[in-house]
Amino acid sequence: MNNLSPQEEMIQLITNCISSNDFETAKKCLDIYNSSFGHDEFYTKCSSLLLQSIVPSVSLVCIYNNDEDTSSIFNDIMHHQTYENLNMACISSENFEQEFSEYISSTTDKYICFYDSSHTYEKNRIPILVSMLENVPSANGIICARNFIDSNGSLIAHPDFVYQDMMDDMVFDGKQLLTYSIANNINLYGNLSTILLSTDYIKTLLPLHFNDIPDSMRYVDFLYQLLYPAKIVYTYLPLASTTLSLVSDDAALIKDYVQLLRYYHESNNFLQIPENTADFTCTSQHIPCQKDITFFYTDMGEYYNLKPIADEAIMRGYHVTFTKDLYQSAEIGVYCQHVCHPENSRFSIILLHDLAQGHNRWPNLWELERWNKFDIGIVPGAFWADLWSQCACQYYANPRCGTYQLGYPKSDLVSSQDLLRRVAELREKFHMKYDFSILYAPSWENDGKEDDFITALASLNVNLLIKQAHWSDRYSHIIENIRQMRALHEGKYDNVYYIEPEESIMTALAMCDLVVSDESSVMAEGLMFGKMSIAVTDWLIPDTTPSRFAEVPMDYVIKCQKATLRYHVEQFLAAPESYDSIRQKGAKVISNHGHCCSDIMNAIAYFTTDNPDISLSFLNKRLSSRYSICSMWN
Incomplete structure (x- = not known):
């Protein structure tokens, strides 16, 4: 019972x-x-x-400085982590090697990971890493990728996509991973915040060595000791984010890191030591070249962007060639495309393709459009200089001879006699009906955008100028859209005027008083002439499937939807001065008016000739990184 x-x-x-x-x-x-x-x-x-x-226990080790409050660290961890079976250990940075060894000897937790107040972490970082490591019993640990953020938490850089296919979901020997990283000057291992290791494995490493190395390299040395004998799972999930630190004495850190490598080399741990671990933001090199420049372009927009530099080069006695063959070999190559091949040029220069380039990826367009394969990079103004300086801590943003704020080539032409003559010719041809002209210049012609524009505004006492982009034959469907729109409207209105796609956009901008577009860089180029722009944000952009709405992060344009386009135009016509505050925000987009092409040619001559008479004023416009470089030790 x-x-x-x-x-x-x-x-x-x-x-x-x-x-x-x-x-x-x-x-x-x-x-x-x-x-x-x-x-x-x-x-x-x-x-x-x-x-x-059910849930393996994990020790979260926090290495804290004496000025940090461990209770606030604990509260922060508990607030931001979701792992159920988590124990926290706080270790002083002054003697962390010894304290860590003592802690490892006594803990019964299955895994160890780390916390650093200069990082932020995904809430599910630990459960994801534990789950992935549990699925690979032969591994001793796991490394995750990381993002880089500023002090406000804004994303500056993602994990380097170049290595994703090679690394993601793979298992590596720690020695293999470290050797490759060190030999190629690329940090693929992250730092203490990106690892989770088996406690039993770490115990086999005890006692850890307290090497005679610079204090700045202690954590790197500690990390190398933990990873070198390990078998490591790698995931490209960015489960941690490193907060970038403002620029400091990177040269001293490089020196300390070289000393660390020498120690390991003398210990026969790493047989291949890189020849150069210099700060990639401070490099410079001189490459003697013939006075022969090739300008690469794929459409008339790119041609007109580069032509002012070519004109300056011709005046200086250079042989100049324009080519649409992006693979053509060149002595000195000048590029402005999204995808370029500077390896075919003895010396190379890269400019922006347009003034809204990569706007959906700001601040870091250089992740996908890399400048480290070029010799010189040119940005047009303070706004772009700021974007670049935020990202210059990443190696791929840095040309070999530096990045310079030299302006926008077409801005040298704003007051040129040739432009003024061409504007006069078109005004004479059109006999425009009204004094005020509105320019329609979209990035893409699709979904009847031109019809939206004309239908909304044709009954106003204004001239409507239509200037479509010049497209290569690869975009035949866009060319057809343009043809259909023109066939629908041309000759049907007495205040609608078509400027040919092949015409320079500078002509159209000089003729108008207001610009209407979707997300086109034409709105930025209008600033050269002091012209305001209206961006219609619900016009579609067909560069994705399905098409997306226009993305307009610029603060120097008026933004509206197509249903309110007429209203905003009428408001502007009634009181244009009320928009001056928006206009002023565009002042930082383009600088160095009238001197851009001269400075670019001075830079080319400085690095490719031994001419002692070259003006060196352009060197004062070399940009520097806002943050310390992201390198092997951080």
């Missing part, structure tokens, strides 16, 4: 389930026990036991 009370029966049932390793049933029974009999000593004991049986 069973004389057990209901509570005793539940205790016996739960105990039997745990003894037979049926943890799922035990947990369900324990939940019933808690609802029936409350949170007593038996419940607490069993909950702890089940947690360790």
Whole structure:
């Protein structure tokens, strides 16, 4: 006869389930026990036991500085982490190697990971890493990729996509990973915040060595010791984010890192040491070249962007060639495309393709359009200089001879006699009906945008100028859209005038008083003439499937939807001065008016000739990184 009370029966049932390793049933029974009999000593004991049986225990090691409050660190960790079976250990940075060794010797937790107040972490970082490592029993640890953020948490850089296919979901020997990283000057291992390791594995490394190395390299040395003998799983999930630090003495850190490498080399750990670990933001090189420049272009927009530089080069006695063959070899190559091949040029220069380039990826367009394969990079103004300086801590943003704020080539032509003559010719040809002209210049012609524009504004006492972009034959569907729109409207209105796609956009901008577009860089180019722009943000952009809405992060344009386009134009016509505050925000987009092409040619001559008469004023416009370089030690 069973004389057990209901509570005793539940205790016996739960105990039997745990003894037979049926943890799922035990947990369900324990939940019933808690609802029936409350949170007593038996419940607490069993909950702890089940947690360790179902969810591996993890030690989160925080290496803190003396000026940090460990209680606030603990609260921050508990607020931002979701892992259930987590124990925290705080270790002083002054003696962290010894304290860590002592902690590892005593802990029974299955895994170890790290916390650093200069990082932020995804809430599910630990459970994801544990789950992935548990699925590879032969591995000793796992490394995740990381993002880079500023002090406000804004994303500056993603994990380097170049290595994703090679690294993601792969298993590496730690020695293999470190050797490749060091030999190629690329940090693929991250730092302490990107690793989770087996405690049993770490115990096999004890005692850790306290090497005679610079203090600035202690954490790197510690990380190398942990990873070198390990078998490592790699995931490209960015589960941690490193907060960038403002630029400091990177040269001293480079020197310290070289000393660390020498120590390892002398210990026969790394046989291949890189020849150059210099700060990639401070490099410079001189390459003697013939006075022969090739300008690469794929459409008339790119041609007109580069032509002012070519004109300056011709005046200086250079042989100049324009080509649409992006693979053509060149002595000196000048590029402005999204995809270029500077490896075919002895010396190369890269300019922006347009003034809205990569606007959906700001600040970091250089992740996908890399400048480190070029010799010189040119940005047009302070706005772009700021974007570049935020990203210059990443190697791929840095040309070999530096990045310079030299202006926008077409801005040298704003007051040119040739432009003024061409504008006069078209005004004479069109005999425009009204004094005020509105220019329609979209990035893409699709979904009847031109019809939206004309239908909304044709009845106003204004001239409507239509200037479509000049497209290469690869975009025949866009060319057809342009043809259909023109066939629909031309000759039907007495205030609509078509400027040919092949015409320079500078002509159209000089003729108009207001620009209407979707997300085109034409709105930025209008600033050269002091012209305001209206961006219609619900016009579609067909560069994705399905098409997306226009993205307009610029603060120097008026933004509206197509249903309110007429209203905003009427408001502007009634009181244009009320938009001066928006206009002024565009002042930082383009600088160095009238001197851009001269400075670019001075830069080319400085790095490719030994001419002592070259003006060196352009060197004062070389840009520097806002943040310390992201390198092997951080």
